[in-house]
Amino acid sequence: MSGETSSTGDSVPDIGPWMPTAILHLLGLGVAAGLCLLVLESPIWRAIGLLLAVVGMTFPSVVPGWWLLLVLGLSQLWRAPSVTDAVYYLLLAGVHLLHVLGSLTRMLPWNGRMQLIAFALPLRRFVLVQAVAQPVAAGALFAFGGGPGTVPGLSIFSAAVLGVTAVVLARGLRVAQAHD
Amino acid sequence: VTEHAAELVRREAAVDAIALDAIAVDAVPVDPDAIDATVRPTWRRSAAIEVAIVVALVIATVGMLTSRVDVVLIALPLLASAAISLDRKPSPAARRAVRVNVTRSLGDERTSAFDYAVEVDATPAAELVHLRLTLRGSRTHELILAPVGTVSGRVPVLYSGRLRVVAVDYRLVGVNGAWLSRPVRDVVERVVAPAIAPVASIPLPHRLTGLTGTHGSARPGDGGEFRDLHPYAPGDRLRRIDWKATARRSQGFGDLYVRRTDATSDATLILVIDSREDVGERVEHWSAGPSDADGLGSMDLAREAAASLAAAAIGVGDRVGLIDIAAHDGVVRAGSGKRHLDRLLRRIAACEPSGPPLNRRRAPIVPAGAIVYLISTFLDDEATSIAVLWRAAGHRVIAVDVLPAPRLDRSEGNTHLAHRIVMIERRRRIADVRSNGVEVFRWQEDAEQPSRAVVLRTLARVGRRRR
Numbered sequence: 083m084s085g086e087t088s089s090t091g092d093s094v095p096d097i098g099p100w101m102p103t104a105i106l107h108l109l110g111l112g113v114a115a116g117l118c119l120l121v122l123e124s125p126i127w128r129a130i131g132l133l134l135a136v137v138g139m140t141f142p143s144v145v146p147g148w149w150l151l152l153v154l155g156l157s158q159l160w161r162a163p164s165v166t167d168a169v170y171y172l173l174l175a176g177v178h179l180l181h182v183l184g185s186l187t188r189m190l191p192w193n194g195r196m197q198l199i200a201f202a203l204p205l206r207r208f209v210l211v212q213a214v215a216q217p218v219a220a221g222a223l224f225a226f227g228g229g230p231g232t233v234p235g236l237s238i239f240s241a242a243v244l245g246v247t248a249v250v251l252a253r254g255l256r257v258a259q260a261h262d
Numbered sequence: 263v264t265e266h267a268a269e270l271v272r273r274e275a276a277v278d279a280i281a282l283d284a285i286a287v288d289a290v291p292v293d294p295d296a297i298d299a300t301v302r303p304t305w306r307r308s309a310a311i312e313v314a315i316v317v318a319l320v321i322a323t324v325g326m327l328t329s330r331v332d333v334v335l336i337a338l339p340l341l342a343s344a345a346i347s348l349d350r351k352p353s354p355a356a357r358r359a360v361r362v363n364v365t366r367s368l369g370d371e372r373t374s375a376f377d378y379a380v381e382v383d384a385t386p387a388a389e390l391v392h393l394r395l396t397l398r399g400s401r402t403h404e405l406i407l408a409p410v411g412t413v414s415g416r417v418p419v420l421y422s423g424r425l426r427v428v429a430v431d432y433r434l435v436g437v438n439g440a441w442l443s444r445p446v447r448d449v450v451e452r453v454v455a456p457a458i459a460p461v462a463s464i465p466l467p468h469r470l471t472g473l474t475g476t477h478g479s480a481r482p483g484d485g486g487e488f489r490d491l492h493p494y495a496p497g498d499r500l501r502r503i504d505w506k507a508t509a510r511r512s513q514g515f516g517d518l519y520v521r522r523t524d525a526t527s528d529a530t531l532i533l534v535i536d537s538r539e540d541v542g543e544r545v546e547h548w549s550a551g552p553s554d555a556d557g558l559g560s561m562d563l564a565r566e567a568a569a570s571l572a573a574a575a576i577g578v579g580d581r582v583g584l585i586d587i588a589a590h591d592g593v594v595r596a597g598s599g600k601r602h603l604d605r606l607l608r609r610i611a612a613c614e615p616s617g618p619p620l621n622r623r624r625a626p627i628v629p630a631g632a633i634v635y636l637i638s639t640f641l642d643d644e645a646t647s648i649a650v651l652w653r654a655a656g657h658r659v660i661a662v663d664v665l666p667a668p669r670l671d672r673s674e675g676n677t678h679l680a681h682r683i684v685m686i687e688r689r690r691r692i693a694d695v696r697s698n699g700v701e702v703f704r705w706q707e708d709a710e711q712p713s714r715a716v717v718l719r720t721l722a723r724v725g726r727r728r729r
């Protein structure tokens with residue numbers, strides 16, 4: 083049973099298996115730094131990326147830390163699309179993971195303790211989304227595997243994806259506003 | 263907000279009532295009931311959703327403009343996360359519960375503790391619970407918990423009085439950290455009865471006025487120690503005639519001698535607690551109020567002294583009353599017996615720094631012939647002036663000094679100087695009351711004075727000579 087514990091006999095609360103919340107902060111920093119070194123080839127952009135990574139993880143509540151997602155996502159423009167490019171799949175997962183970690187670390191103190199079981203739900207959701215996103219990305223790259231500017235039907239495909247997403251988001255916003 | 267505040271006030275009042283009722287004679291406040299901290303959370307959206315949408319739309323738009331499907335696809339997981347977060351807003355109708363249970367666990371006489379259990383049940387909407395746990399005598403613990411679970415532990419009981427055992431601040435976190443509830447605070451307090459130190463000899467009043475008891479008084483009567491041989495007088499019982507003494511002493515026919523004994527009597531003790539201030543061992547914190555870092559406080563010593571004297575006196579059949587000179591309702595009339603001792607211990611345990619400085623023109627009224635135990639730190643003139651008034655009224659007054667031994671090892675130079683000045687004033691004050699006939703002794707045992715048992719025995723012997 084999650085979180086069921088017993089008394090320890092001292093004044094340190096017993097929460098079962100746990101990890102320091104600093105690990106999540108450092109994990110985010112590590113993922114961000116790794117992605118910067120992996121996908122940003124220009125030294126200037128690499129430095130900017132690392133700086134944003136440090137700022138984003140040191141001060142999670144500061145919005146400029148999220149700019150790193152933008153820099154990393156748009157860095158794909160300078161890479162040739164390829165269905166066999168492992169770095170692309172890492173980038174796809176890494177940007178998403180940074181978003182998940184950034185959302186969590188915004189409210190996590192550095193000196194806290196986190197139940198291991200508490201990290202399971204966000205992790206499971208990340209895996210589920212990636213389990214869909216990675217095959218879709220591979221399929222899309224395989225189907226439209228030309229070069230930059232030579233993808234036939236991309237506009238139609240992208241418009242369809244954005245349209246579906248917009249419908250989902252609009253529904254979510256309506257639900258949220260109705261509850262507010 | 264107003265309703266919530268009113269609810270908190272009602273809950274705290276209930277906590278106080280429970281805590282006060284939970285004290286037993288043996289310093290065992292047992293309260294198995296939980297403090298219900300069920301609240302209805304108010305949710306707000308964090309910036310994570312907006313940020314994810316903006317970043318994803320920018321990436322997707324650039325990808326579309328450049329006809330790069332791979333770039334567009336990078337935005338997909340972010341949009342999916344935002345959509346899931348929006349779709350799973352926690353329902354405002356759902357009730358979340360964080361319940362704090364605190365029970366007293368007993369070890370041997372010197373160790374006892376509170377066992378606490380924080381039960382979390384924040385399903386289904388909350389994904390995480392951010393709990394800030396502040397324990398008595400310990401640092402604050404920041405905990406990130408699953409929505410269902412229990413956090414347990416133990417808080418050692420080091421001091422007496424009203425203690426804030428556990429303070430819990432928590433907020434619930436929705437999907438992906440996109441939803442946050444407003445922080446909620448819950449505090450659990452318990453009243454801990456003081457330890458009762460053994461008191462073998464207890465000083466008594468100069469004059470015993472009771473009609474029955476265990477102490478020998480100065481007037482003749484039944485039941486006490488041998489007093490003298492006295493010529494028989496009308497009213498003397500025949501069985502008190504001492505025939506041997508009569509045979510030895512009688513001068514003529516009809517002279518009879520009776521054995522007379524001292525009467526036994528009980529004593530009346532009035533315990534006066536000066537609860538206007540609570541100072542700890544750390545001198546630099548004296549003006550800031552007590553804290554866990556201050557170590558033993560003067561009120562801890564005062565409660566222990568009062569409880570010990572009360573238990574010892576009632577144990578030998580004396581009558582004991584209590585006056586808390588800083589509280590308006592701080593008077594317990596003198597009485598005896600087990601139930602009265604329970605009442606006294608409850609009141610003593612509830613004594614806490616509560617009042618502004620006094621400016622009394624008259625001392626509180628105490629019963630005639632009672633001995634007054636004035637328990638104070640004597641850091642100002644109020645207590646000593648009252649002691650002198652009682653002494654002038656003919657009461658035997660014993661001043662019990664409960665100022666804890668100071669710790670100055672981490673203090674600055676000006677603190678040393680201030681402490682020295684305060685101590686000089688205090689010594690002068692104590693010398694003044696001594697010169698007025700008030701007997702003084704320190705409750706806390708240290709190397710500077712004989713043990714407490716020796717001092718009390720000496721004071722008891724002095725009183726016995728005078729009666």
